[in-house]
Amino acid sequence: DDPQRKLVLLKYSYGNSTNYMKERTQFHKLDFSLEIQNTSWQDRHLYEYIISEGSEEKVWQVLLEVYEPVSNPTIEILSWALANGSCTFTLNCTVERGDRVSYSWSSQDSSSSALCSHNGSFLHLSYLMETESITCTCTASNPISSWVATFKSSKCSNE
Secondary structure (H helix, E strand, C coil): CCCCCCCCCCCCCCCEEECCCCCCCCEEEEEEEEEECCCCCHHHCCEEEEEEEEEEEEEEEECCCCCCCCCCCCHHHHHHECCECCCCCCCCECCCCCCCCCEECCCCCCCCHHCCCCEEEEEEEEEECCCCCEEEEEEEEEEEEEEEEEECCCCCCCC
């Protein structure tokens, strides 16, 4: 049968450590942490931390997730219309790069906070023609980074 294989990064025994990947990892004896430097997608794995004491073994499993940071978002106007005294926009917030990106819309202005409050990359915005302007902010984020982009509408008119 095919035996189970594991890549050993470091062994520690009786105060001595052997680092099998010195060019990429650094062991910190002070807190028993192992730092993987210059992480990449190939480092996404389930790692095991094993302590052997005589005939007993304690095993912890740690899943390492690697994310590409989010790039600056851009807001695109997909459509806009003026009808029945209301101005309506459909906006789309996107990024070029980033893993597991989530999008949320908000506004610092209390008068437009309800209009701009939404989760997801698309925002459907509708407001009265007399409104001077609406400012909505899109936040694109993942577990390691976030960036914002702002949409500011001008007064809506027939012109």
